[in-house]
Every structure is written in structure tokens, then in C-alpha cells.
Amino acid sequence: MLVIRRFEERAARSYTQALIGGYCHLNLGEEAAVVGLVTALEDRDYLFTNYREHGYALERGISPERVMAELYGRVDGVSKGWGGSMHLFDLDHRLVGGYGIVGGQLPLATGAGLAISYRASDEVVMCTMGDGTTNIGAFHESLNLAALWHLPVVYVIINNQLGMGTTVERSSAEPELARRAASYRMASARVDGLDPLATYAAARNAVAAARAGEPFLLEVVSERLRGHSVVDPAKYRSAAEVQALSDHDPVRLVGARLMLEGLLDADALAVLDEEAKAIAEHAAAFAEASPHPDPATLFDYNYATPVANDLRRLPGEALFAARARPTEVV
């Protein structure tokens, strides 16, 4: 949790320094949810997630260096600089995206479940999404298919209570999002995402159900400590809400609990924190030192199967090479 916290804070700094481009959505406030969920997966299981996914990549075991390098758009990034913050992918760690379109990953995860079921193998697919995603058509279509076909997919709603600036109550007629599973006769649960152990226990239960061949809908009630993305000042939050956020900071809560239970003292916690900061700093240094992709590789991923007449034309180039006009016959 601390590594995710410090990594995300470092990413925000790099973003304001213009070392990271595009959009940058952070898992700050969701660390307990991320850790609890991912820990419940086996290495062979697949994880589909959305554009707020740096923490998931770290927790799956991908090196912070390669995650940060992707944010920087460098060749050592997990997606070789092609994806950026929203499109992290690493097949070895079975993090199969990182998707920037809200809910785009839901049908894909459903299909991954179909492939597993088709082969009668025993992997599980976990598919995370935000609370706002539960209102798109693909949510309904995917959960219906998964229930109909008994697919091994755990759909996870990270309910951080805000879709950009819109509250769940203003966007969802049924704000207890887990209850939507009833439409598909799908098992579901709702858990406190500020508590990593509770989240882990709920996720283990959901993963077990999926491994037994039935999908599951898990709602993890969480917090987003900052704006929707790095550049969002979150002015839609009242002063009281902002005040309350520190009471809902999972990193602070878990630290306090560990100390209360005598498992860590303040000094040990400070040491861990310094280690996490060093990991984040090292990742940033690695990313900055990693080369930019070579423009000559621009067409390297046009197609997986090479094809005739694949157009490899740079913006300034004519379609056909210029040549002398035919000589006029006098």
C-alpha cells in the first residue's frame, strides 16, 4: 500500500513537471482495495482493469521501473511506450490491460472467461471498473452473458463514490451497486474497501466462486483522495467532504491499526515509508533514463500478420513518389 501511495505521489509530481503526458489517474485512496483484490488472485489468473490502474500493475508484481517508464512513454515501459498511463499491459504478469474507454474491458474480460471455460481450464478473470461504469450498456450485456454461460469472471466495482464529479446517487437509480447482480441471478457482495483484510476476504470468496464456474459481482466501497485525474482540483467537493477525507485515508488507517495491534511501531513504519519513497524515486530515475522509442519503429505494430499493401506513410509523404511528367510529344 505504501509503495502504491508513494509511486502515485511521485507520478503526480512527474506529471506536473511535464515528464508524463496525456491523462494520469491515480489510485490514491484505493490502495487497500487494490492490495486486497490482487492478493486474492493466483499468478495464473487474469486481471482486466481500467485507466486508474498503476497500483494494480505494481501489485501484480510488475516492476515499478517498467510501470513508471510506461507513464513516461519510454521503450522500457510495459507497453513499450505505446500505451501510456491508461494502457498498461504485461502478459507475463497476466495484467491484460489497462483500458481507457469506460467499461471497454468488461466484454473483453467476459470473453477471456469464455476462452477459459471453452478450454475447461481453471484460471479466473478479475475485471475491475469504477462506479460510473455500472450505467453503461456493456455492464449489463457482460454480466448477463457471464451468468448465462457460467463464466469464471469476478466483476469488481471500485465504488469511490464519484464518477469524475458526479456522485453515485446522482447517476445510479440503485446506488447500492452490488444489488444490480440480482438482475442476472449472480452472487454479489459489498465490502469496505478501506480495509485491506476485509477486501481480501471478500475477494477470496468471489474468486473461489468464479473458480467453481460462476461469475461474481463484488462492490468495494472506497475513496478517491484527489481529483479524477492529476489536473482535477475537485472543486465539486465541499470543505466538509475534504476534511473527512483524511479520516478515510486507508494508508493512515492501516498504519494506525498496525501500531494499535503492536505489529509495527512508528519508527518501523517510517522506515517502510522511506523504502517506499526510495522505490518510487528509483522508478522515476529509471524512467527518465530510459530511451524514447525510435521513430523508425512507428509501423512495427500495424498488424500481427503482415499484409500486402500495408500503408506505411508518414504525414508529409505523398502516396506515390513524385516523378517527372511525361514528355510532351510535339
Add this chain to the structure above:
Amino acid sequence: MALMTFRQALHDTLREEMLRDESVLLLGEEIGVFEGSYKITAGLLAEFGERRVRDTPIAEEGFTGAAIGAAMLGLRPVVEIMTINFSLLALDQIVNHAAKIYGMFGGQARVPLVIRTPGGGGQQLGATHSQNVELYYAFVPGMKVVAPSTPADAKALLLAAIRDDDPVLFLENLTLYNTKGEVPEASVPAEIGRAAITRPGRDLTLIGYSRTAWVASQVAEELAETEGLEIEVIDLRSLRPLDRATLVESVKRTSCAVVLEDDWLTYGIGAEVAASISDGAFDYLDAPVRRVAMAEVPLPYSKVLETAALPSHEDVINAIYQTLDAVGRRRPGARR
């Protein structure tokens, strides 16, 4: 060689590929119990079972996306979307996901997916069921879009599409399903990205794909008989990639071209063909590239209005004559 319909060629090829490769499965609305809206998949559920021939709910975005996800894990799904009009419901999954996944993740995941779907108008199906929106997919890098016009090509291009590791939109056409042609016994995939000169000629280049390639062949044959015209017919076969070199080399020989398309003219495939010819054979052109395309209206239901909106046989003949007039190549005494 065996004489068979376009429909039979598609059916037999699907069956053959399912027998050959366990990772090939079919998904779509009404393809199993109902045996397909156009009966392409007739008998396949009975032969292969529900695991491999999967009826889906009416949820194009969901099942197309599921096929993409299954393809990412190594299956080779062949999706049937009942008509290309309904593919618009799956546009996000096709354009933002199938077409992007290979490049966006730096080549780490492949999407060996085929989407079979028929286009076609002229059957009084009204504005929402008569469109030809293959252009939307041909616009997108990462997609491959193929459009056979003969039973032989239906087989060869479907073989190629299923064995390809990229997402392929496989365009069919309602009016082609019952057309007949010789189909080779051997299973030799076509090369995607190649057009075919289906009839050589020196007077004019006539270009089409899918149904309009069939129209082009018919018209060229008719004008050879009645007028002695030697029209070169090009079947595009692949809309992305587009075989511009074949178009340009043909026009260098004929100096003029007419493009037939079943969709609206503005921003259409004919526009891309015309621009490509202009870029590659500007000095050889003796007339502007002529496009024959639909009127710019939602296709009406009324037979009279529908007929007025769609390109007719006469429209094609007139476009050819007017182009030949412009280059001064009409035979003396030819009919007007």
C-alpha cells in the same frame, strides 16, 4: 472445382475450418437453433454442439467484445453480426478495442477475430436496415476489411480471415448469397490486401467490391457483347489495406476509371479510390474519375423512392459512356 452458391461456399468453409482447428468457434444471434438469419450456419450446431456454435443474446457490443477477449487468449472466434447495420452497436468494441489492442499494448496481444456481416440495400428494408457502413471499419488502422464478390473468393478470403492473427471484418452482401460460381476443392487462402483484375481491358477501368464488383463484371460483359468495348474490371476484394498499386497501374493503361459503390458518395470508398488514382496516375488520366453511388438520403421504404435513390444499371452504363466520351474513345455509331 465445384459449382456452388456464395452461401454454400461460406458454410462449407466455416465447417472445414472448424474441423481443422479446435480453436475456431462461432458466436452470433440466431446462428444455432435458428440456423442463421441467412442460413450460412445451417447444420453446424447439430454437428459441433453448443460449445462451438454459440447462440448469443441480442447484445452486439457484449458478444463482439467477448469474442475479442476470447481471441486475446488464443481462440479464433468467428462472429456473425446479423446485418452490418447492427455492427454499429458494437462500434466501440471493434474500433476502440479489436483494432487497437495489438498496437496499443506494443504487440503483446493478438486479436485473431473474424466478424462476418452482410450489407445490402434495395430490398425495401428502410433506412436503418439498408446501409453499407464497411467504410467505418476500413477507416481504422489495425482493422483488415475484406469483401468477396464470388463464391471462390468467399472461400479463399474467409480461409485467410480465419487464419489471420488480426481482426478482420468480412463483408457479405444479401444479394450475393444466391449467386453461383466455381469454387476450387483445395483450401488455399487468398492474400488479404490484394485487388484482382477479374477482366482485362484497355478502354476503361471499372472498379467495385462485393456486390458492385459483381455488377461491374456483368456490365463489362454486356458492353463487350453489345459495343465491343474492352473494359477492365477490378474487384477491390480488400478495403483495408487498399491495393492502390493495382488501381494505378490499370489506369495508366486505360487513362480513365469509374468506381461503383453501394453507399453514399460523400467521404466514401469511391472517394478514396479516386484520390488514390489521382495521386498515382494524374498524368495518365484523360477524364475525372467518375463515382456511381447512392443519393444522399436515408434509404426510403417506398419502392419508387428506393429505386430513385440507388444506383441503377442505367446509371452505371451512362457513367461509362460519359467517361468514354470525355476521353474521346466512344466507337462511332455506338448507342447513346
